[in-house]
Amino acid sequence: MGWDSERMPARTCATMGTVVSLRLGDSAADFDSAAVEVVESVFRRWDEQFSLYREDSELSRIARGDIRLTEASQSLRTCYALALDWRERTQGVFTPHRADGVIDLSGVVKALAIAEAGTALTARSPAKWSINAGGDVLVSGDAGHPEWVVAIVDPGNRSEVIANVPLGYPLRAVATSGSAERGEHIWTALNGEPSPFRQVSVFAADILTADVLATAIVAGGESTLSEMTERFAIDVLAVLRDGQLLATPGLRRTA
Amino acid sequence: MRARAVALATLASVSIVGIGWQLGSSAIEASQSLTASSGGTAMAAAASATQAAAQSGTFTGAVVPTQYGNMQVSVTIANGAITEVTPLQLTNRGGRSAGISNQAAPILRSEVLTAQSAKVHNVSGATYTSEGYLRSLQSALDTAGF
Numbered sequence: 001m002g003w004d005s006e007r008m009p010a011r012t013c014a015t016m017g018t019v020v021s022l023r024l025g026d027s028a029a030d031f032d033s034a035a036v037e038v039v040e041s042v043f044r045r046w047d048e049q050f051s052l053y054r055e056d057s058e059l060s061r062i063a064r065g066d067i068r069l070t071e072a073s074q075s076l077r078t079c080y081a082l083a084l085d086w087r088e089r090t091q092g093v094f095t096p097h098r099a100d101g102v103i104d105l106s107g108v109v110k111a112l113a114i115a116e117a118g119t120a121l122t123a124r125s126p127a128k129w130s131i132n133a134g135g136d137v138l139v140s141g142d143a144g145h146p147e148w149v150v151a152i153v154d155p156g157n158r159s160e161v162i163a164n165v166p167l168g169y170p171l172r173a174v175a176t177s178g179s180a181e182r183g184e185h186i187w188t189a190l191n192g193e194p195s196p197f198r199q200v201s202v203f204a205a206d207i208l209t210a211d212v213l214a215t216a217i218v219a220g221g222e223s224t225l226s227e228m229t230e231r232f233a234i235d236v237l238a239v240l241r242d243g244q245l246l247a248t249p250g251l252r253r254t255a
Numbered sequence: 256m257r258a259r260a261v262a263l264a265t266l267a268s269v270s271i272v273g274i275g276w277q278l279g280s281s282a283i284e285a286s287q288s289l290t291a292s293s294g295g296t297a298m299a300a301a302a303s304a305t306q307a308a309a310q311s312g313t314f315t316g317a318v319v320p321t322q323y324g325n326m327q328v329s330v331t332i333a334n335g336a337i338t339e340v341t342p343l344q345l346t347n348r349g350g351r352s353a354g355i356s357n358q359a360a361p362i363l364r365s366e367v368l369t370a371q372s373a374k375v376h377n378v379s380g381a382t383y384t385s386e387g388y389l390r391s392l393q394s395a396l397d398t399a400g401f
Contacts, residue, residue, distance in 0.1 A: 010396070010397040012388075012397055014385045014388075017384055017385060018382060018383060018384060018385055018387075018388065019383070019385055019388040019393075019394075021377070021393055021396075021397050023376060023377075130376055130377055132377045132378070132379075132393060134382040134383055134384075134388075135378065135379050135380045135381060135382050135383055135393070136379070136382070137377045137379050139376075139377075147370060147371070147372070148376050148377065149370040149372055149374060149375045149376050149377075150375070150376065150377045150378065150379050151375045151377070151378045151379070151392065152378075152379055152380070153378055153379065153380030153381070153392065155380070155381065158380060158390075158391070158392070159392065161375075161378070161392065162364060162367065163364065163367040163368070163369060164369055164370045164373070164375050165367070165368055165369070165370060166368070166370040166371070167377075174379045175379070176379045176380050176381055176382075177381060177382075178380070178381030199380070199381055201379055225359055226358060226359075229357045229358060229359055230357060230358075234357075236359050237367065238359060244361060245361065245362050245363070245364060245367065246359040246360060246361055246362065247359055247360070247362040247366075247367060248357050248358070248359045248360075249356075249357065249358075249360075250357070250368070251362070251367055251368045252362060252366055252367070252368060253365075253366050253367060253368050253369060254368075
């Protein structure tokens with residue numbers, strides 16, 4: 001099959017302060033411009049509603065007090081409720097509030113956009129696809145599909161990788177959190193102590209779980225890592241400050 | 256985590272008490288005192304208690320409801336000594352059945368699961384900005400058309 005031999009062209013678009021890379025099908029012939037537009041419009045819509053970098057977004061208007069939360073759209077309140085639900089599930093380590101109290105849904109919005117874009121692609125055609133938004137990856141896949149390969153960046157040297165890991169059913173999503181690129185962008189729950197983790201990658205069946213738990217584990221440290229690997233069907237590859245790796249059994253090469 | 260370990264240890268004690276009953280009256284007196292002791296001690300005590308009966312085999316404890324869900328263990332006894340305690344049912348608060356451990360443990364880079372195909376499609380790292388993308392491995396992959 002052409003999986004390994006053919007080139008897989010990627011389309012990219014800048015959105016949400018990062019870049020989305022999209023792959024469709026096996027070869028250039030599979031490229032569907034309309035599908036690309038669908039994905040772009042999904043990201044654009046989420047960004048327009050939830051970005052705190054856009055003064056005119058609904059969430060910015062709530063942050064400024066122009067409108068009350070109770071007057072917000074149903075979709076915004078649903079999204080906030082979902083984020084609060086994840087706060088509960090992570091014992092408060094993941095939070096949809098900035099240190100100054102402003103509601104910040106950036107911790108779930110990118111993942112929700114990726115998930116919606118994936119659903120839209122699946123509805124359009126059964127072909128293979130993968131979406132990578134700023135390092136958070138979701139791929140098509142059912143039990144019969146060949147695996148996608150995702151490289152996990154070495155946080156100590158971002159032009160190197162730690163491992164090339166197969167990605168596919170049932171764990172179709174991976175998200176990585178760390179402090180390497182955007183500074184300490186995760187509010188730590190450890191009383192201001194630095195996270196023991198330089199970087200945490202979480203593999204999950206859906207991108208929201210992967211994204212939220214990667215953030216939570218970086219913020220919550222080793223106790224959160226233990227708690228989350230126990231409670232959720234995830235695999236985790238964590239890089240400690242000294243470069244040592246921790247991995248769940250599912251990411252261990254079988255002898 | 257600690258809470259679950261305690262619950263499991265307690266459960267093991269409870270099951271051993273139950274198994275003590277199966278093994279006969281000689282084990283009962285010792286087993287009854289187990290309920291008050293901690294998990295580790297309980298197992299040692301149960302082992303000595305069962306030595307009197309000198310039985311071997313695998314015994315399955317009752318399903319015990321705990322605050323973490325239903326739990327059940329089986330205990331393998333060889334010549335009166337407990338050789339293995341296996342959790343049969345372990346349910347967590349989220350309701351998902353969990354294996355005994357999905358704990359992350361130290362691993363060498365060479366031990367990480369590696370894809371059969373050497374071809375990489377995507378790169379996952381801490382979120383890159385639009386500017387950071389240009390310097391990223393993902394950008395290199397995208398440009399190369401892989």
